[in-house]
Amino acid sequence: MSDTRCFHCHEPVPAGFNFSLMFDGQQRVFCCAGCQAVADTIIASNLADYYRFRTEPANKAKALPEQLKAELSQFDAADVLTDVSRQLGDLTEIELSVSGISCAACAWLIEKQLRQLPSVHKVNVNSTTQRCHLSWDARQVPLSGILQKLADIGYQASPFVADQEEQRYKTELSRFLKRLAVSGIMTMQVMMLAVALYFGDYTGIEASHQGYLRWISMLLTLPVVLYAALPFVKSAWRGIKARQMNMDVPVSLAIYYTFFASAYATAFNTGEVYFESVCMFTFLLQLGKFFEYRARARARDATSNLLKIMPVSATLLKGQQQETVSAKRLRPGDIILVKPGETLAADGEVLLGSSSTDESMLTGEYRPIAKTVGDNVLAGTVNHDGLLQVQVTNALDNSRLGQIIQLQQRTLSQKPAVLEKTDKLARYFVERLLLIAAATFLLWYFWLDADRAFWVTLSVLVATCPCALSLAAPTAVTCALASLNRRGVLIKNSAALDLLPELSIVVFDKTGTLTEGRFSLQQCHLYTDTVSETEALNLIANLEAYSEHPISRAFSSYLAQKLPLEDVSITVGGGISARYQDKKLKVGSAAFCGLLQSDAMVNLTIDEQPIAAVNLQDALRPEVPELLATLRQQGYQLMMLTGDSSSQADALQQQLQFDQMIKGCSPEQKVAEITRLVEDGHKVMMLGDGINDSPAFHAAHVSVTLDSGSDLSKNQADVVLLQPNITLLHDLLHGSLAAKQVIKQNLRWSVGYNLLIIPLAVAGFVSPYIAVLGMSFSSLLVVSNSLRLLKK
Structure with missing residues (x-):
């Protein structure tokens, strides 16, 4: 194997390969004809800047058949x-x-x-x-x-094809951006006018000019209160109708109370105006709501991204005629033709033909599964190298893949207990705040000073506006996210930071998580000394080079010399045969090679004589034992749930000694096991990398995947480790603990500030202007404390 890297995909160029092009005055080499053809097309299309400015290598290209x-x-x-x-x-x-x-x-x-x-x-x-x-x-x-x-x-x-739910989320996201833009732009405009009014109060300003600036400020604030702030009003009204006081109730009261009070002061030229506070409140709160919505939208995107592997079309057989139809229109009893490389469009039973299918995206197992007449096949799996006629048993929506999507949507809609506790706390705070504001108004209006009742009540609402309380967690979370991201940990769901310090059980998938997700040679046993191990592996590699099976990739690095093979024949589910120097070579299963005693996955015979038996394994990530030992020391229980039902799962259990291990798990079983743990009071983290893990991701409190996992798993998981090293979990857990401490500090300050400012505001010692400054200072202190997380 050569150390030279392909110019297009950066994979090693096999020795003896001669694919090259001239580019920027240099001879560029390629690992295959596919990469060379793609590069030639890009350069010939005057798009060569792609190679000059790209930051990542391209995927390996495949030669495209006619x-x-x-x-x-x-x-x-x-x-x-x-x-x-x-x-x-x-x-x-x-x-x-x-x-x-x-x-x-x-x-x-x-x-x-x-x-x-x-x-x-x-x-x-x-x-x-x-x-x-x-x-x-x-x-x-x-x-x-x-x-x-x-x-x-x-x-x-x-x-x-996006589902209707994703379309609704896209529409709502567009509305969020529009409201954010309106409130942001108007805040800047009104703040400039507010500065002029504030300076005018100290330096002197003509009444006509002051009135003009106030009226302009009110007009600029109208789009904010009539459009940008409407979601708060609607949410508050829904809460009131449901007899539940949410955080949007005092927010709405503060915004509209302040606006109408300022409008009254403008119209009758009395009192102060706080239009800039209305705009600023709305913008900051909209910003927080937007970040929260984006986090939920990413989770919804994950559900929609399952549709990336949903087949679009199918070849329907009507007698001897073939007709291309939409996969959605297939019904049980239909007979479809599935060609090599195609994705099965529905669950079904093989009527004719034999092949093998890649079910890794559904079962988590990378090993190809042989299929022949009478075997069941699943929608979303890929047919490898045989021609199949399949009778549909379940339409696409009712297929196993469709059920996984539905299961994921159900688990996604479930509300964690921690959020319910937060909602109760918010309702408690809001109810007390409204009672205090109402009591303040009555006290001043009937007993103290009716003229000041309106403004004192406004001071109470503004001074105790939950801005600092609203910023306490989001700002700490944002800083913690940035700090962890610099270290290679991407947290997509900020709620995970609150849950991580409370974890008690860590659940691992096997293939692609604990292991590297690819086969490697474990042991090569020779039956004869006439052929060395290097020669035997080279023979196997030459034969396997004709196969697209994942197993063949385990031998690509052992191709030391290209051999002129003849009469190459592939037997689906069996192996590969060829002639070399007038000798019959066979590589494959024991049955295919005519061996009775071998338990090896790959066998080599020459003229029916056994030469070598090779055992393969999916290599364990080298950092896993150390990580598991550390997690045990920290008091976590460890569990492995895997879709692999082979003896490799048992071997891994013997090596790593999980507290619990269940193999051969379907997606439903994984959800059931994690749900059982949650119901028992445990806080659960799930590490996985495939579609079969997606429902379990949302059933668990926190889900984590590696950047080397599938695009789908990265979209679904709460946390993505951006480096191929799961010891980054140490940084994740430490960072989450630091974030939790800062959040507690922020909440203590916010509550302490309110306990101090409420009596002063109720007593009339805090004017609306001072209330705004106090609220701003409180928010600034919370933000500054959160910024310390960037240094950790």
Whole structure:
């Protein structure tokens, strides 16, 4: 194996490979014809800046067979295109899921490539979500032509169909941004006028000028109270109708009470105006609500991203005729044709043919599963190398994949107990605050000074406005997130910071979490001394080079010399045979090789004589034993839930000694086990990396995945470890503890401030102006204390 790296994907270039191009005056080498073809297309299309400015290597390209065009043409069928796109006049609008996007340069490359097509009206690529929003004239170029154009530069794309729930969230997100923009812009404008009014009070200002500035301020504040602040009013009104006082009740009262009081002062030229406070309150609170909404939206995005692997089309068999139809329209009893490399469009039973399928995204097991007549197959799994006729048993919505999506949505909608406790505390605070404000008004109006009752009550509401209380947790969380992010820990759900210090059980998935998610050679046993181990592994590697199975990747590094093999034949679920120097070579299972005594996963025979037996393993991450030992010392219980039902799970249990281990778990069983732990009073963290872990992610209090996991798992998890080292859990737990301490300090100050300021405000010693300053100082102190987390 050569140390030379491919110019396109940075993978090692095998010895003897001769794929190269001239670029920037240098000879660039490639690991395969696919990478060379993609690079040639990019450079020839005047898009070579991609290679100059990219920050991450591209994914390894695959040589594209001629049948790719035929496969992509399935998306051009009328009913399929109708299901995955929208028609806007003469233009067709669609959202594509694009695999292989690794940095912003990829997004630039895709946009430039598609904009070269005259039919494309608009294209926008989001490198974070790996989606492409496209608007084009389908009469000039079919969808398959668009997908082929992306394939030419190394990106595999397929239609992404967002569910109605995600569409609602997108619409609401747009509204959030508009309200935030309105309140932010108006805050800046009104603050400038407020400065003029404040200085005018000290230096002298004509009454006409003062009135003019007040009226302008009121007009600029109107969009804030009539539009930007409406969500607080609606939320407060819903709470009141449900007889529950939420935090938006005093917020709404403070905003609108202050506005109407200031409007009264403007209209009758009496008292002070606080329009800038109205705008500032609204903007700051909207900002906090926006961050909270974004966290929840990411979780919802995870559910929608399950649809990335949902098949779009299927080949329906009607007698001897083949018809491309939408996968959603398949019904039980239909017979579909599944070609090599295609995703199964529904759950079903194999009627004809044999192959193997990749079920790793559903079961968590990377090993290919042999399928033959009578076997069940699952929607969302990938057919490897055989042609199958499948009778549909469950339509797409009722398939196992569809059930996983529904299960995830149910677990996502469940409300953790910690949030219920927070809601109770908020209701308690709000109820007492409103009672105090009401009592203050009555006291001053009937017994002390009716003229001051309005302004004293306003001082109580403003001084005790829950701004500091609202900022106590969010600012600490934001600083903790930034600090952890610098160390390689990305927390997507800020609520996890509150829960992490309370964890009692850590649950691990096996494949891809505790292990590296790829097979490696464990042991090679030779039956004869006529062939060395190096020669035997080289023979196996040459044969396995013809296979696309994940097992074959375990031998790629043992390809020392390319051999001229003849009559290569692949037996699905069995192995590979070929002729070399007039000898018959076989690599595969014991049955395929004619061996009765071997328990090895891979066997090699020459002319029916056993040569070697190879045991493979999915390598354990080297840092795992140390991490588990540390977690035990800190008092955590450890548990492994894995979809792998093989003996490898038992071997791992013997090595790592988990407190509990359950193998062969379905997604439902994982949810049931974690739910049982939660009901027993435990705080649970789940570490996983596959779709089969997604319902368990949301059933657990905190979910964590590695950056090397699938895009889906990274979208779903509360926490992503950005480096391939799960000992970053140490930083995560330490950072969460520091954040919890700062949050407690902030809350103590906020409560202490309110206990001090409320009596003074009620007694009339705090004017609305001083109340605003006190509220601002309290908020500033909370923010400053939170900033200390950036230094940890």
